[in-house]
Amino acid sequence: RPLIDLDAARTHELDRAHVFHSWSAQDLIDPMVVTRAEGSWLWDGEGTKLLDFTSQLVFTNLGHQHPRVVAAIQEQAATLCTVAPSYANAARSEAARLIASHTPEGLDRIFFTNGGADANEHAIRMARLHTGRQKVLSTYRSYHGGTQLAVNVTGDPRRWSNDAASTGTVHFFGPFLYRSEFHATTEAEEGARALEHLEHLVAMEGPQTIAAIMLETIPGTAGIMLPPAGYLQGVRDLCDRHGIVYIADEVMCGFGRTGRWFAVEDHGVVPDLLTFAKGVNSGYVPLGGVAISAEIAATFGQRPYPGGLTYSGHPLACAAAVATIRAMEDEQVVEHAAHLGRDVIGPALRELAARHPWVGEVRGTGVFWAIELVADAATREPLAPYGGSSPAMGAILAACREEGLLPFANYHRIHVVPPLTISDEDVLAGIAMIDRALTRAHAAH
Numbered sequence: 001r002p003l004i005d006l007d008a009a010r011t012h013e014l015d016r017a018h019v020f021h022s023w024s025a026q027d028l029i030d031p032m033v034v035t036r037a038e039g040s041w042l043w044d045g046e047g048t049k050l051l052d053f054t055s056q057l058v059f060t061n062l063g064h065q066h067p068r069v070v071a072a073i074q075e076q077a078a079t080l081c082t083v084a085p086s087y088a089n090a091a092r093s094e095a096a097r098l099i100a101s102h103t104p105e106g107l108d109r110i111f112f113t114n115g116g117a118d119a120n121e122h123a124i125r126m127a128r129l130h131t132g133r134q135k136v137l138s139t140y141r142s143y144h145g146g147t148q149l150a151v152n153v154t155g156d157p158r159r160w161s162n163d164a165a166s167t168g169t170v171h172f173f174g175p176f177l178y179r180s181e182f183h184a185t186t187e188a189e190e191g192a193r194a195l196e197h198l199e200h201l202v203a204m205e206g207p208q209t210i211a212a213i214m215l216e217t218i219p220g221t222a223g224i225m226l227p228p229a230g231y232l233q234g235v236r237d238l239c240d241r242h243g244i245v246y247i248a249d250e251v252m253c254g255f256g257r258t259g260r261w262f263a264v265e266d267h268g269v270v271p272d273l274l275t276f277a278k279g280v281n282s283g284y285v286p287l288g289g290v291a292i293s294a295e296i297a298a299t300f301g302q303r304p305y306p307g308g309l310t311y312s313g314h315p316l317a318c319a320a321a322v323a324t325i326r327a328m329e330d331e332q333v334v335e336h337a338a339h340l341g342r343d344v345i346g347p348a349l350r351e352l353a354a355r356h357p358w359v360g361e362v363r364g365t366g367v368f369w370a371i372e373l374v375a376d377a378a379t380r381e382p383l384a385p386y387g388g389s390s391p392a393m394g395a396i397l398a399a400c401r402e403e404g405l406l407p408f409a410n411y412h413r414i415h416v417v418p419p420l421t422i423s424d425e426d427v428l429a430g431i432a433m434i435d436r437a438l439t440r441a442h443a444a445h
């Protein structure tokens with residue numbers, strides 16, 4: 001008999017009785033039971049096979065149950081399940097070396113956390129101690145995590161009910177041409193005006209009060225908006241001029257998702273701190289971290305860094321990271337992700353956009369794409385309100401499930417974010433399912 005021997009019905013019953021779910025009204029949810037998963041596919045409690053176009057919360061970059069990662073966790077468990085962070089450990093040392101071999105030049109020191117929010121919390125703490133300043137600037141339309149400071153740095157509706165007066169966070173608008181705040185008509189104009197807006201904001205807030213600017217290199221959950229050429233370089237210059245720490249949050253867009261190891265590579269910038277989680281080990285065991293510049297690491301050379309976690313650099317999580325990164329290297333996963341975006345997903349989504357009245361825009365890179373759905377192509381009125389849902393969106397998502405697809409949705413958008421290892425055929429099959437779901441929902445509307 002297996003250790004845990006529950007059928008789907010009992011699993012659901014115990015969940016409803018005892019599990020308290022994230023971001024949810026507990027009485028209004030009906031969680032799908034997942035019994036099994038493999039590669040880009042998973043099976044629900046009724047045995048229905050679904051194509052996972054979500055990578056769960058955009059973290060199973062290698063797909064489900066990659067044999068090398070599973071074996072690494074088993075091997076590490078048999079050797080040494082855990083050890084406190086104060087000791088040195090082979091899995092942790094090798095994971096840190098491998099991560100540093102891919103992060104932008106100079107970001108060679110790795111502080112391990114349990115996930116993305118605490119990586120961002122620690123990056124901000126490092127920036128504050130390094131600069132002796134308090135304020136943190138970040139964009140509307142961003143997500144940085146669910147802990148108290150990270151959710152206040154966040155610019156999405158999940159912040160509203162967590163607003164706190166004393167977090168020292170200030171928000172600004174990043175570039176997003178389709179919904180430009182700057183009346184821009186070209187990417188170049190959008191980038192230049194967004195930068196000007198940020199420069200004014202920094203001047204008004206007082207540059208000497210600002211510890212850090214934290215930016216998702218490509219905002220993920222908030223809509224996969226690619227920054228115009230030159231924008232991030234402008235942010236880097238602004239930070240340099242005022243001694244502000246530039247923190248790149250690559251929790252979602254890092255580790256190959258964009259067809260690059262890290263999204264900043266496309267923009268020729270090196271941040272002072274880069275946070276990661278999710279794809280670092282495909283989320284098989286919780287792991288996140290901060291890659292730290294030599295200058296900031298030196299701040300804590302002779303003076304202790306006042307922060308830590310019981311499970312910092314957990315051996316099981318680090319062994320999973322070692323296996324994940326080696327598999328990504330050996331199987332050319334990042335190159336495949338770039339190919340999928342350039343040759344398969346991009347062309348297929350653009351073709352779909354040309355046919356469907358509800359598709360306002362498609363945008364993305366690698367295996368990181370958004371379909372922006374609008375009620376009216378001329379006014380660009382979103383198909384669901386900011387922070388909400390609508391019958392039309394509900395109908396599309398239900399139709400996706402009926403087609404055999406697990407979709408990733410955020411308000412009025414569907415994101416195409418399957419594992420980086422998905423085949424050309426499967427990704428096209430998934431886009432065809434979205435295509436049919438849109439047609440059916442539109443006809444019924």
Ligand code: PLP
Pocket residue numbers: 057114115116117118120143144145146216220221249250251252253277278288
């Ligand atoms: N930063 C970004 C860009 C994210 O997408 C997320 C999670 O979705 C986080 C931070 C928070 O990570 P975690 O949920 O592991 O705390």
